[in-house]
Amino acid sequence: MTKAVIETINLGKVHFxxxxxxxxxxxxxxxxxxxxGxxxxxxxxxxxxxxxxIKLLLGLLRPTTGEVKVLGHDAGDVRALARIGFLPxxxxxxxxxxxxxxxxxxGHLFAMPNKLRKDRSKELLELVGLTDAAKRPIGKFSKGMMQRLGIAQSLLNDPDLIFWDEPTSGLDPIGRRDVRTILHKLKEQGKTIFFNSHLLPxxxxxxxxxxxxNRGKLIFQGKVSDITAGGNYLKLEDFFLSSIQEAEANYKKSNNSK
Ligand SMILES: Nc1ncnc2c1ncn2[C@@H]1O[C@H](COP(=O)(O)OP(=O)(O)O)[C@@H](O)[C@H]1O
Ligand SMILES: [Mg+2]
Incomplete structure (x- = not known):
């Protein structure tokens, strides 16, 4: 069996x-x-x-119940964080x-040596398509450009494990395609990627x-290929919507019987 990079058991969070x-x-x-991978x-x-x-997996929030291990350490352990990239x-x-x-x-915050920091910054600006805008102040950037910069920043330390929270939100169709291309490249490099999205394509x-x-409960986990059989995202959309509808119907039923 392949090694688990993320493992949670009965993880729960109550916000007050x-x-x-x-x-x-x-x-x-x-x-x-x-x-x-x-x-x-x-x-x-x-x-x-x-x-x-995602915040629990990064150790940014403390769990109310349960356990969480990331890269073999407790969430938030600096040895794990050094190998993690995060796009909030x-x-x-x-x-x-x-x-x-x-x-x-x-790069300074990661204590990267001078040359590596400069080379890596240039390489990542190229990867996310911001080379021409490299010298412009970020205050003048569009939402999509900021999202691209956030993605570049999340890859600076060449992480083994990547957390992206809604990476394609706010991007136009070209931006979304670029992000998918970057994801494919990272996959080829063997990175483990965990991302949140509701953009089913x-x-x-x-x-x-x-x-x-749904409402804090995991109502399904499984392989995409078992649902879409050939990559038709409409099948995933149907599956997603019917799973949510079923969970909502059960939620209402159990609330009415209380
Ligand atoms: N710091 C917080 N204090 C109180 N409630 C919160 C806090 N953070 C999130 N929530 C609530 O927890 C629920 C889940 O939020 P979140 O994890 O941000 O959902 P998602 O990312 O799926 O949109 C939401 O109802 C949100 O209002
Ligand atoms: Mg969210």
Whole structure:
């Protein structure tokens, strides 16, 4: 069996809102394994718990219940983080820096040596199609350009494991195609990729396996090829929508009987 890169057992997260200390179960009993070299897509409607899951895997949030191991370490362990790349849902940039300066600055944070930092920044700007905009301040970038820069930044340390939270959101069709091309390249390099999305054409093209979250519960995990048989994303869409409908019907039934 291939080595597990991500492993969670009964992972759960309750968010407490300050207002009236209301509790909200954002993730419930997630047991998930992602193998080395796999591309895994976590799907779900807005608010399903996808970002919460990524934050737990990165150690940015503490679990309320359950266990999580990433690259053989506890989530958030620096030995794991050194081998991880992360694109947040809403990346934050210093608007007065140029794209190149931002990557160079990020490389400093990874303590990358001078030459490697410069070479890698240039190479990644080329990969995401920002070479011509390298010297422009990020404050003047479109949403799509910022998303491309976020992707470049997530690859700076040549990570073995990549977390991307909605990588193709906000991108035009060419941007989305470029991201899929980058994903294919990373797959060929043997990277393990975990990404959140609700854009099913992108998911059906690049993912080996998917999980579907609904109201914090994993209602399905399995191989994309078992669902789409030949890569027709419409089959995945049908499967996704009927899985959600069924889960919602069960949710309403169990709430009515309470
Ligand atoms: N820090 C927080 N405090 C309270 N509730 C939160 C917090 N973060 C997320 N939530 C809630 O948890 C649920 C799941 O959110 P999230 O993981 O961001 O979903 P997704 O990424 O699938 O859209 C949502 O209902 C959201 O409002
Ligand atoms: Mg999210």
């Amino acid at each position: 809102s300050n207002f009236l200390r209301k509790r909200f179960q954002a993730l419930d009993q997630l047991s998930l394994t992602v193998a080395s 796999e591309t895994f897509g976590l799907l779900g409607l807005n608010g399903a718990g996808k970002t919460t899951t 849902e809403t990346p934050y940039f210093y608007s007065y820096l140029s794209a190149y300066e931002f990557l160079d600055f990020s 992108d998911v059906s093209e690049v993912c080996d396996r998917i999980g579907i979250l």
